[in-house]
Amino acid sequence: MKISEIHVYQKDLHIVGGPYTMSTMTLDVIDTTIVKVVSNSGLIGWGEVAPLGPNYQPQHALGARAAIAQIAPGLIGCSCLDHLLLRRQMDKLLNGHNYAKAAIDIAAMDLAGKHYDIRVCDLLGGAVSERLPAYYAIGIGDPDETAAIAKNKISQGYKRLQFKIGGRNVATDIAVIRNVWDTIGNQAQIVVDANRGLTTSQAMRFSLSCSDIPLTMEQPCNTMEEVKSIRPQIHHPLALDENLESVNDVLRAISMDICDAFGLKISRLGGLNTMATVRDICEARSIPHSMEDSWGGDITSAAILHMSATIKPELLEGVWTSGNYIEEHYDPVNAIRVDKGYFELPQAPGLGISPDESRIGVLLASYAS
Ligand code: 0XW
Ligand code: MG
Numbered sequence: 001m002k003i004s005e006i007h008v009y010q011k012d013l014h015i016v017g018g019p020y021t022m023s024t025m026t027l028d029v030i031d032t033t034i035v036k037v038v039s040n041s042g043l044i045g046w047g048e049v050a051p052l053g054p055n056y057q058p059q060h061a062l063g064a065r066a067a068i069a070q071i072a073p074g075l076i077g078c079s080c081l082d083h084l085l086l087r088r089q090m091d092k093l094l095n096g097h098n099y100a101k102a103a104i105d106i107a108a109m110d111l112a113g114k115h116y117d118i119r120v121c122d123l124l125g126g127a128v129s130e131r132l133p134a135y136y137a138i139g140i141g142d143p144d145e146t147a148a149i150a151k152n153k154i155s156q157g158y159k160r161l162q163f164k165i166g167g168r169n170v171a172t173d174i175a176v177i178r179n180v181w182d183t184i185g186n187q188a189q190i191v192v193d194a195n196r197g198l199t200t201s202q203a204m205r206f207s208l209s210c211s212d213i214p215l216t217m218e219q220p221c222n223t224m225e226e227v228k229s230i231r232p233q234i235h236h237p238l239a240l241d242e243n244l245e246s247v248n249d250v251l252r253a254i255s256m257d258i259c260d261a262f263g264l265k266i267s268r269l270g271g272l273n274t275m276a277t278v279r280d281i282c283e284a285r286s287i288p289h290s291m292e293d294s295w296g297g298d299i300t301s302a303a304i305l306h307m308s309a310t311i312k313p314e315l316l317e318g319v320w321t322s323g324n325y326i327e328e329h330y331d332p333v334n335a336i337r338v339d340k341g342y343f344e345l346p347q348a349p350g351l352g353i354s355p356d357e358s359r360i361g362v363l364l365a366s367y368a369s
Helices: 061-075 083-093 098-116 143-155 170-187 200-209 224-233 247-256 272-284 298-308
Strands: 003-014 020-022 025-027 029-039 044-049 131-133 136-138 160-164 189-193 215-218 238-240 261-265 289-292 316-319 342-344 362-368
Touching (some): 044 298, 061 362, 131 316, 143 160, 160 170, 170 200, 200 224, 224 238, 224 247, 272 298, 298 316
Parallel strands (some): 136 160, 215 238, 238 261, 261 289, 289 316
Antiparallel strands (some): 003 029
C-alpha cells in the first residue's frame, strides 16, 4: 500500500474557558494542521500537529505546514506500511522538523492499522490497558481559584493534577501551591510545571518553601544545564519536558542523571514510532513519564491514547489530551473524552476515529502523483 495523495488542512481550535496561561504565554486559540493521507488502495489515514503557539518551543504552525510542503511531494509513492523507511525518507527530504513529520507518521500508522484491520496500539506492540489515567493541567491563577479548580477536578475523578507556575513573583507560586496542598492534601498527585519559566534561584526557593509537600517539579528551568545545577539542592523529584526534542535529548538527560521522570509529547519527538523508541528506553531504565502532546483535536488525542495503552502501567504517570479545552470534536461519534478521570481506548482499526471532513478546517494544499 503506497501514499498516493496528501492533503493539508488548517483549523483554529478555540480554548474553552480560556485563556490558558502558562509561564511563557497566554493562549486563547491554537492553530492546528491536519493531514489526510490517501493510499493507492483508497484507504485514508489522518495525522495532526498543533504547536502551542510560535514561542512555546522552536515549532510553530506555519513552520509545520512549510515543512510538510517541503517533504510531501517526495513522499508520494512511499509505502504506508514501512514506517522506518518512511521516517528515513522524510529525514532525507528535510533535516529536523520532527513535529511536522509526526503528522505524516501518525497518518501512516492510521493507514497501516486500517490496512491490517488492527488498532494503532497493536502496531505499537500491543495494549496493556484499555482504560488510561487522565491528568488535568490547571493554568496559572490565584491561590483560591486554583485550589477550587483542583477540588473540582478531584471530584471528577482525576488522580493527578498539574499546576502551571512561573512567569511571575515566585512567592505567588508558593502561595498557590501551599493553598492547594492545604485544600486537597494527598487526594491527587501534585505536579508543578514551570514550562522552563523559573530561574535556578526561583526554583530552589520554591522547592525549599514547599519541601514538606510531596510534589514533582516539571521543567522548572530553561535548559538541562540549569536543571543539573539545581538538582543537588532540590527537595523534590524532577521531570523534564520541553528539553526533550529528540531521542538524543532523552539519552542525554539520562546520561546527565538530571531528572526522575519525563513529560513526553508525541509530535515534538517526531511521531508514534519515535515515541515507541523513547517508551522502550524509559522502560529499560524504569523512568516514569506522562503521555501527551502540545495540543490538537481528536486525531492527536487518539494517537496519544494508542501510545499510552502500550506503556507499562507502573511507568505511566498520566495521560493528557486537550479535549477538555476544545469546543468541538472532529468525530463527534468517537470523540476522545475523559470519564471519571479515565480515557477509554478507541476500538476501531487504526486510530479508531473517523473525522467528519466538514469539521477539519480549510484545505490549504494537496499533493499527488
Ligand atoms: C500540560 N500540557 C501537556 C498541555 C500544554 O501543552 C502544556 C503541556 C505541559 O505539560 O507542559
Ligand atoms: Mg510539561
